[in-house]
Amino acid sequence: MNLILLGPPGTGKGTQAKTLAKRLGIIHVASGDLFREAMSNGSELGKRARKYMDRGDLVPDEITIEMLLERIDQPDADAGVIFDGFPRTLQQAQALDKALAERGRSIKAALHMTTPDEEIVRRLSGRWLCTNCGAIFHEETKPPQEAKVCDNCGHALAQREDDKPDVVRHRLETQRPPAEMLDYYRERGTLLEVDGAKESDQVTKDLMAAIESVTASLAN
Numbered sequence: 001m002n003l004i005l006l007g008p009p010g011t012g013k014g015t016q017a018k019t020l021a022k023r024l025g026i027i028h029v030a031s032g033d034l035f036r037e038a039m040s041n042g043s044e045l046g047k048r049a050r051k052y053m054d055r056g057d058l059v060p061d062e063i064t065i066e067m068l069l070e071r072i073d074q075p076d077a078d079a080g081v082i083f084d085g086f087p088r089t090l091q092q093a094q095a096l097d098k099a100l101a102e103r104g105r106s107i108k109a110a111l112h113m114t115t116p117d118e119e120i121v122r123r124l125s126g127r128w129l130c131t132n133c134g135a136i137f138h139e140e141t142k143p144p145q146e147a148k149v150c151d152n153c154g155h156a157l158a159q160r161e162d163d164k165p166d167v168v169r170h171r172l173e174t175q176r177p178p179a180e181m182l183d184y185y186r187e188r189g190t191l192l193e194v195d196g197a198k199e200s201d202q203v204t205k206d207l208m209a210a211i212e213s214v215t216a217s218l219a220n
């Protein structure tokens with residue numbers, strides 16, 4: 001089972017993708033996490049990506065596609081992948097389909113999560129991440145018990161550079177899923193719309209229902 005979560009940055013794709021991956025027994029591949037790992041390892045890929053990421057711009061397709069294709073060739077991706085943050089352009093969507101087809105696989109559903117911009121700015125500018133285990137907190141909706149300390153592992157929490165309100169607004173302008181990419185999935189009958197502004201557990205339920213509708217129709 002290969003799935004895609006689409007949506008503007010900050011619509012909750014990361015949180016939902018982690019939950020869905022656990023429930024479905026597939027892996028969660030987040031392009032932003034792969035870039036951040038590459039930057040913290042000091043790799044060549046990380047150096048090439050950094051200048052785009054710090055500005056809140058998209059990393060060029062050729063760099064992004066190469067990184068993602070390497071990831072899906074690792075053995076843990078055989079059972080299936082939920083892609084989060086990738087594809088973000090039509091070219092990336094086409095490259096992913098081609099690569100999956102060459103491996104006898106395909107995208108079963110492209111789940112598009114929608115959320116109003118003002119809600120996204122509120123969510124992202126209050127977001128704190130654990131520098132060790134990746135747990136996500138929010139100043140208003142999910143504060144840690146002790147300020148700037150992870151409830152799970154006790155490590156320090158940090159805000160992402162690109163979660164500052166100005167950069168968030170720029171990311172929203174430049175990183176909304178482009179209409180041509182949404183049309184691409186719509187034409188293939190794999191695009192499913194889910195309201196990402198609802199409460200998180202309800203969004204999970206809606207996403208699971210959408211996935212089940214696709215798998216049921218495939219079984220018939």
Ligand code: AMP
Pocket residue numbers: 009031032033035052053054056057058059060064084085086087088089092162171
């Ligand atoms: P994210 O964690 O998904 O918000 O991604 C963080 C940053 O990584 C983005 O602002 C982009 O600079 C870069 N990035 C992540 N995924 C992609 C992608 N599919 N295409 C291009 N750039 C990406």
